[in-house]
Amino acid sequence: MGDHCRRLETIMVQGCREREDTTGAISTPIYQSATFRHRGLNKSTGYDYSRSENPTREELEKTIAKLEGGKSGYAFSTGMAAIDAVARLFSPKDHIIVSEDLYGGTYRLFEQVYKKYGVETTYVDTTDIEKVEAVLRKNTKAIFIETPSNPMMRITDIEKITSIARPLEILTIVDNTFLSPYFQRPLLLGADIVIHSGTKFLGGHNDTLSGIIVANKFIEELRFTQVSTGAVLSPFDSWLILRGIKTLSIRVEKQQENAIKISNWLNECKAVKEVFYPGLKNHKGYDISIKQATGFGSMISFNVNEKESIERVLEKLEVIYFAESLGGVESLITYPYTQTHAAIPEDIRNRIGIKDTLLRLSVGIENVEDLIEDLDRALNY
Template sequence: MNQKTICIHGCKEKKDLTGSVSVPIYQSATFAHPAVGKSTGYDYSRQQNPTREHLECTVAALEGGSHAVAFTSGMAAITALMELFQPGDHIIASEDLYGGSIRLFEQINKKNGLRFSYADTSDATKIEALITKDTKAVFIETPSNPTMIVTDIKAVSELTKPRGILLIVDNTFLTPYFQKPLQLGADIIVHSGTKYLCGHNDTLAGFLVTEDQKLGEKLRHLLMSLGSCLSPFDSWLLIRGIKTLAIRMEKQQENAIAIAHWLKTHPKVKKVYYAGLSEHPSYEISSTQASGFGSMISFTVDSEATAVQVLEKVELILYAESLGGVETLITYPMLQTHADLTKEERDARGINETLLRLSVGLEFAEDLISDLKQALD
């Protein structure tokens, strides 16, 4: 079935018998047993809820997986994911990575005995050089946050699979509509469902997706044990948001391409990071492993003063954290998404005083360009 149809109709299994077109919100913490030793299939909503189950089934179908588990946020999903590992285990991660993930790895997981190494994962040889007998996983974002580094998922899987190392891919930026990491050799997919899957900046959610039966059972056990399950109402918001995922991703990408090309022409813009530009170093890989380039753009300007000016002068575009919603947002990574990194760590990643990140929304592209122009001039 085509992804556009899956987005609209979701999971094939219907729990409602009334014919309701909208998936019902089963706002119940617990479910009655029909008899001793018998169950309706639902006992307690921390374990499973019909509304959340419909959402998880939909996300699994979109990703081509057999299991999807929905959490209260993207960070809750990654926190649970790290519980797959034991003290002493080694994980290799993209060096250009969402700051919240780095904070979790460095401030929480390290004290619990996990070890991390970071690499430019666009170069598979740099990953291979870091692999040890204790390496249990490679964790990548592609495109990365915020400098849009693209990693060849298939090339990395060719390193990890023969060694029994898990390949984990954060697919938040492109979503399953544009990129399917499981088909390229990934073992687990991470999503901040808050972003494009929801698409309306009105709730938090996270997902872990796999096609491996045993991994899926482990992830479900972790969700039940840790308790960070997505609520029925938030699950319904995600179901509703996913219905327009395809059309949103297409239009937001169309806007992003127009804006990226315009930014290249402005004298105060020094560099544009967008995987859909032919001069992007991994444009060919993106074209091969994904069906689209998404709508995330980062760009550097000529000075810190110009960056601050843009943030304070934009009118239509909102200066706010997060991404993936219908509204265009602009972010200052050094003060927001990556504020917990040291200046040296940020500088090494190119996250400096002149870098801005743009999440392109659904507004009329010319209106967005006009807003950027007046803010830059």
């Protein structure tokens, strides 16, 4: 099929579908097979063993690569498995600059796993280009950023980072989980590798785990790691992520619509001290968001006035679920201080703003008035 009329929404719905299918199936078949029969000696169908290649996973990988505008896609069992595969590109004494405000699991991986293998990391506010330049070393091999960041919603200028990195042959790696390729395409802004927790917006229904990499560099190295370590996404879960991607555009548009209304409401709520949402015009990264993304997403963080109110708020919410994760159709609220970011030392959490009064809200597709009424009951007792 030609690409002459295939815009993002069309690719999301129809997928890549480069593999010939004689059945006419509209939904990509689930090839729930561990192994594949050979037609004879040295006569492979192109599929030998599902750890190496599987037609359902291949369809997902080619679809997400096309959506991100990258050369090759890789589907893993979890988002952390995807980040681990990227981390394996580095050797002892290699140095990586990392956004200081990032998911606690990523921090844990670098600090408690790869530090033992000699990989060096420096955490810095990547929204400040001068701070990034100040920590560059001769052995710096990559700059790893989240934008928007988790949970403080900091916005890093991707093009500025790549303008620093590229002349020095430093990789730019972007975790694009919060915006998805529908709202932001880092590879088209000069990044080399994009990572997603596919569990979140790509899947969109809080029903499966997955991790995604799309790369323009280290194509063979990443494929070798995927096959060798074996943390591949199963055929059924690949199909679930493909099914989720079909509705990605309409889901994230509705989630964003709700998030804008909720962030404005929270801004006026007397029980709330501060709201962090890139779609608010007073957000520090608003102008950069307008420049490099087509949307603001649906993740909101906010500080309540008193720590003592956290427990009450979480217990009184009825429509919004108190649960970890994000990006699904159901609205979820999380307490980063003791949940998603507990692995980060307290002094660092406090310095970057992950205080004991901070809540993170993943806005779903429910009726926005129900969500606001739920927040009102919990916050304004």
